[in-house]
Amino acid sequence: MTGDIAFEMKDITKTFPGIKALDSVSFAARAGEVHALVGENGAGKSTLMKVLSGVYQADGGQTFLFGKKVRFSHPLESLAQGVSVIYQEFSLLPDRTVAENIFLGREPTLRWGVLDSHRMRTETQDVLALFGDRHQFEPDTLVGELDVAQQQMVEIAKALSLNARVIVMDEPTAALNDTECELLFQLVDDLRTQGRSIVYITHRMREIRRLADRVTVIKDGKVAASFDDVPETAQIVEAMVGRDIGHFYPDPANPDEVGEVILAVRNGGNDRLFDINLDLRAGHITGFAGVQGAGRTALALALFGADPFDRGEVTIDGQPATLTSPRQAAKAGIAMLPGDRKADGLVLMQSVRDNGMLSARAFSPALGHPDKTPISTLDQMDRAFDAFDLRAASYEAEIQSLSGGNQQKAIVARWLSLKPKVLIFVEPTRGIDVNTKAGIYAQMRELAQAGAAVMAISSDLPEVLGISDRVLVMSDGKIVAEFGHGVSEAEVMHAATEAHLELEAS
Amino acid sequence: MINRLKHMNPVFLVLLLLFVAIAILSPYFLQPAGYMNFFKRAAPIAILAVGQLYVINSGGFDLSAGALVTLTVIGSSILLDGDASATWWVITAMLAVGVVVGTVNALVVSWLKVPSIIATLGMMITLGGVALTWSGGAPRGYLPENFRFFGRYLIKDLPVIKILPVAVIVMVVICAAMWWLMHRTNYGKRLVAMGDNPKAAMLAGVPLTQTRVVAFVMSSVSAVIAGILLGGFAGVSTDVGVGLELQAITAAVIGGAQLLGGRGTVGATIAGALVLQAMFTLLNILGFPKPIRDVVQGLILISAVVIAGYRRRRSGG
Known part of the structure; x- marks a missing residue:
């Protein structure tokens, strides 16, 4: 059920020195609908939303909010009128409680400016109640103790406490695992039912199918396509990249491309990993699946010497290897491409x-x-x-x-x-657009064909299955299952959660 | 051309303007004796500033540099006590002290995870205490002529420039070497990468501890060299190094070095040191008392950070 137009942007143009970021873009959303905004990185999605929220001012065009013409010169102005943007990078203070974060900058006070913490708590409780029983934290919980998904809930709660009628979510699932994603989808469903208007920025087709009522594709600062329903994935992707992308995932390895064992782990372990036995072969891409905290990242960090094994043996080309620092691991021929590029990869x-x-x-x-x-x-x-x-x-x-x-x-x-002889890719395509993704997959395959052993760790399960010759499933720090290429998502998820349930039951 | 000017570091323009102002107010400055005297007095602060830049680019501060200057002057005068034959081993010993101080600073930061501002503050207080204890609170001994050669001696009767202070030669040689290490070696690139993002640098294979040790040693050794120059032209006193670490940091910041690391060049830092010295000279010519110098130093430090931030925001779009 969709209602009136919540906001409407007409012919928005925005120029930065040397680049036309937005060229006469029109975009609107009704109350009670989820409008997916898709496009490659740099296409102009974020810029458009920053114009909506007043971070940037448009050079041309008009914006209407509930039929009234508006021109925000600061995000606080749009916030006051019910427009909230939840960015990929949260603006939360880790050492403050959930309630303090939600009321940051507008804390209710008693006389003499004394903080009304009771009111902050009860109002936070009221907002959290909108999530039903899905939040597993209290107003007094420190934000630093929450995981990414919960922190996102705090951001959403913040928007709700401001009575946001338009909520923009910028790639909200980028850092979430599958279970957490499902929770988020339910929250978005709720927000829609409450009659709020949601702009949902994403790269992931699955999420568009699951959530969107309408889809707008932006390319090179222009609207490339706008659909009043959710079309076939191919149609969206074609509008995004402007051409047919052909094979998304490269073919798996031929048996004759698979070479010797390069890296072998026997009974490896540390405080997060147990009984790791692993052979990585030249020419092979080994994918790792599992829920968040299952130990996939811990394994990558152990092999790369950042958080080393304290038990067991590692051999490279049959020779014992000591991997107690990234420098040593790199010298031994191991490379790790970190998942969080900004924090761990780049010197910006x-x-x-x-x-x-x-x-x-x-x-x-x-x-x-x-x-x-x-x-x-x-x-x-x-x-x-x-x-x-x-x-x-x-x-x-x-x-x-x-x-x-x-x-x-x-x-x-x-x-x-x-x-390097061994390449560990952690979240190789996080925050990367569809067109570039295909290029990165092709490159991973080429590296394997050139004789490297490739490890792929990703919380995007279709990606792990699409790229890997072999899928290892981890749970609670152990490798619990192994599948070949072509395994279904359901089988892997079953293995990943089954072992978990058994452990919890015992 | 205009575009290149726009991207040029404004410190060079400021320096030029200050030189013009000084030359107008005091034509003596245009004589070789005038400007060579200026460069001679600027030499210690320029060397200290470039040493400090190593630590700043690594993402830290070295507050112990000034105290090490004092210790160098006091220690040398006590060890030498006018004995010219001892000069060479005393200079060697003092440079060794510099290496030890820098290494300890770096290892306290790397191994004990103490923020550099605290680690070097502790070192500053310690070195100050050592110098005071050793000297008994008042300057003792004196520096022989061959020690003071570096700070005081002028090479005379040269064509065109007529005179050339040895301190200026020391400055040029040391700064050239430190420019080379910072901008033309793998080490320099590692250092800047580490200051930009230590975790990413470590995960790319940069040996952080080793890189940091060298940076702090560069700063400490430059402090010892500055101390030898200052002992040469100013003689022995117990407050010769007071506040020099802050002047060095100010000079680097005026040159556009980013506090907390990752951005800063040797050339601009030297220009920053010269700006600071030119500012002092100008205030002197105008007849302002010494405390006004401190006020001005404080104001230009803050302005430099503000201007750098403004330029970055504008160019960052």
Whole structure:
């Protein structure tokens, strides 16, 4: 059931120095509907939403909120009129309670300016009640103790406490696992039923199918397509990338491409991992599935020496290997592409080149010339960037100005300069648009074909199944099941949760 | 061309304007004796600032540099007590003290996880105490001529520039070496990457502890060298190094170095040190008393950070 138009943006144009970010974009949503806003990174989705909320001011066009013309010059103004944006990066204070975060900046006070903490608590309780029994925290819980999904609920609660009638969610599932996603979807359903208007920004087709009433595709700052229902996935993807993307996942390895065991773990363990026995073969992509906290990331960190095994043995090419620091692991031929690029991968203020060259420079003589290391020269790095079709205004540009996909390419190039034997990809396509995803999958396959053992860890289950020759399922720090290519999502999920349930029951 | 000017670090323009102002007010400044004297007095702070830049680019502060300058001057005068034949081993010993102090600073930060501002504050107080205890509270001994050579001696009768202070040669040589290490070696790139994002640098294979040790040693050794120059032209006193660490940080910030690491160049830092020295000279010519210098130093420190932030926001779009 959909109601009146909640907001309407007409012919919005926004220019940044040297780039037309939005070119006459029109976009609207009704009360009580979920309008999915999709497009590649850098297409202009976030800019459009920032115009709506008053972070940016449009150079041209008009915005109407409930029929009234508005022009917000600051996010606080739009917030007061019932427009809330929940960004990918939360704006929560970890050392404050849920209630304090929800009322941040507008705390109710008693006389003499004394904080009315009782009212904060009860009003927070009222808002949380809208979630039914799905929130497992209280107004007094410290936000730092919550997991990502719960923190997102706090952000949503904040919007609800402001009585937001328009809620924008910017890739809300980027950091969530499947169970948490389902919880979020239910919350979004509730918000829709309450008559709120939701703009849902995402890359994931599954979520569009599950949630959206309408879909608008933005490409290069323009509306590429607008659907009043949810069309076939292919139609959406075609509008996004402007062409047929063909095979999304590359073919699995031929048996003759699979080589020797490169890395072997026997009875490996630490405080989060138990009885890990694992063989990684040249030419093979091994995917790891499991619920959040099952130990997939812990395994990657153990192999990469960041959080090492304290029991068991690891061999590389049959030789015992000591992996007690990332530097040692890298020397032994292991590379890890971290899932959180910004926090763990990039040196943001440095150039694309400096980011690409970082590992080559880290493993070359300290006093050697930084552009002519024995591992890679700057020219070779530039050619690697070219080969990956890395797009930047200039390779001298700061890497923070690039899209997620191009940043990922720079980090891949960084590691390939060391010619690693084992490549561990953690969340290889998080925050990366559909078109670039296919390129990254193709690259992972090429690396395997070139003789590397590839490990893929992702909370996007279709991705793990699509890319892997073999899927290992983890649960509670153990490897609990193994499947070949072509296994169904249901089988994997069953294995991932079954073991969990058995453990809980015992 | 205009575009290049726009992207040029404004510190160079400010420096030029200050030079013009000083030259107009005091034509003596245009004589070789005038500007060479200026560069001679700027030499210790320029060297200290570039040493400090290593620590700043690594993401830290070195507050112990000023106290180490004092310790160098006091310690050298006591150890030498006018004995010219001892100069070389005393200088060697003092440089060794610099290496030890820098290493301890870095290891306290790396191994004990103490923030550098606290670790080096502790070192500053400790070194100050050592210098006071050793000297008994008043300067003792004196520095022989061959020790003071570096800070005081002028090479005369040269063509064009006529005179050249040895301190200026020391400044040029040390700064050139530190420019090379920062901007033309793998080490320098690792250092800046570490200051930008230590976790990402570590996960890319950068040896953080080793990188940090070298950065702090560069700062401490530059403090010892600055101390040798200052002992040369100012003589022995117990407050010779007071506040120099803050001047060094100010100079780096005026040069556009980003506090907490990841961005800063040697050239601009030297320009920042010269701006600071030129500002002091200008205030001197205008007849302002010494405390006004401190007020001005404080104000330009804050303005430099504000301007740098403004420029970044604008260029960042």
